[in-house]
Amino acid sequence: xxxxxxxxxxxxxxxxxxxxxxSDDQERVIWYGTLDGGLAEAKRxxxxxxxxxxxxxxxxxxxxx
Amino acid sequence: MDRSxxxxxxLVLATRDFVCIRLATYEDQKExxxxxxxFRGRSGSxxxxxxxxxxxxGKTKLGRSGRSPDFAFRGVSGFVDGLKKMSAxxxxxxxxxxxxxxxxxxxxxxxxxxxxxxKIQLIIIVGEDDEKVEQISKRALKLAxxxxxxxxxxxxxxxxxxxxxxxxxQKIKNGIVVVxxxxxxxxGDIVATFKPEFDLAKSLAKLVDLAKNYEVLKxxxxxxxxxxxxxxxxxxxxxxxxxxxxxxxxxxxxxxx
Numbered sequence: 001x002x003x004x005x006x007x008x009x010x011x012x013x014x015x016x017x018x019x020x021x022x023s024d025d026q027e028r029v030i031w032y033g034t035l036d037g038g039l040a041e042a043k044r045x046x047x048x049x050x051x052x053x054x055x056x057x058x059x060x061x062x063x064x065x
Numbered sequence: 066m067d068r069s070x071x072x073x074x075x076l077v078l079a080t081r082d083f084v085c086i087r088l089a090t091y092e093d094q095k096e097x098x099x100x101x102x103x104f105r106g107r108s109g110s111x112x113x114x115x116x117x118x119x120x121x122x123g124k125t126k127l128g129r130s131g132r133s134p135d136f137a138f139r140g141v142s143g144f145v146d147g148l149k150k151m152s153a154x155x156x157x158x159x160x161x162x163x164x165x166x167x168x169x170x171x172x173x174x175x176x177x178x179x180x181x182x183x184k185i186q187l188i189i190i191v192g193e194d195d196e197k198v199e200q201i202s203k204r205a206l207k208l209a210x211x212x213x214x215x216x217x218x219x220x221x222x223x224x225x226x227x228x229x230x231x232x233x234x235q236k237i238k239n240g241i242v243v244v245x246x247x248x249x250x251x252x253g254d255i256v257a258t259f260k261p262e263f264d265l266a267k268s269l270a271k272l273v274d275l276a277k278n279y280e281v282l283k284x285x286x287x288x289x290x291x292x293x294x295x296x297x298x299x300x301x302x303x304x305x306x307x308x309x310x311x312x313x314x315x316x317x318x319x320x321x322x
Binding site: 026027028029030031032033034035037038039040041042043044045046047048049050051052053054055056057058059060061062063064065 | 071072074076077078080081082083084085086087088089090091093095096099100103113114115116117118119120121122123127148151155157164165166168169170171175176178179181182183185209210215216217219220246247248249250251283285288289292293297298299300301305307310313314317318
């Protein structure tokens with residue numbers, strides 16, 4: 001019984017974590033990572049800018065937006 | 066930042082007519098000064114996230130700025146509609162294949178962290194000098210803008226071998242290094258290297274394969290918990306000025322920011 005319960009919990013955990021796996025068939029936004037690089041490209045191409053800024057850390061833990 | 070929002074496929078395609086700039090907040094004083102002119106929170110300080118639509122001059126705002134697109138658009142579908150409308154009005158046409166520069170991060174350390182956040186691989190153009198880096202970068206343009214690989218990598222360049230010290234694997238003096246970032250983006254493993262004269266057509270299949278097989282599991286709360294317990298402590302280039310963020314760090318780490 002306990003073993004079954006552990007298995008069910010483990011499966012549920014894996015299923016919930018699966019939501020965070022990036023599917024590689026997906027297209028992704030092409031981001032310029034510096035202001036100078038992005039502004040130069042906007043000026044060159046005449047295209048408007050989508051500007052976003054975010055901290056690549058949370059509670060000083062890196063590796064997560 | 067909402068991780069699923071920006072992977073909405075309709076949104077991704079709608080962004081192709083625009084220049085997309087994503088800065089890492091607090092990692093460059095000049096960028097911090099610029100962001101402050103775009104949006105400040107109620108406290109008057111720069112907060113962790115900023116969003117704005119700007120004209121190609123980089124100055125004229127094309128709508129309401131705020132902490133996220135939701136300040137200007139109603140949900141992701143509203144944002145997509147807004148982009149499509151703007152694109153049609155301005156008769157924009159995607160020119161991503163003619164782009165002349167790589168979409169680079171400021172340095173290798175930051176690129177490694179951002180690649181880890183995005184759960185994608187990092188491509189580093191390594192060269193003995195700027196000229197060599199420039200030459201190799203030109204050959205790598207199609208990796209950044211080509212059909213099969215657009216948006217699939219974070220890019221950085223370096224002429225300094227010291228910048229690769231946190232990355233393990235066989236280093237090269239000139240060429241392209243493909244790196245899988247570690248869980249916290251403070252280390253990485255080299256999974257492939259290509260010489261400066263690499264044949265893109267031949268290398269592409271290998272690169273696409275490597276990217277497809279790279280899967281990372283991250284769950285927000287356990288990531289933070291594990292990071293704190295392992296002593297992960299990301300130091301920003303400029304002080305974090307987001308009050309709520311600082312309070313959360315103070316609570317979890319028992320220190321004043």
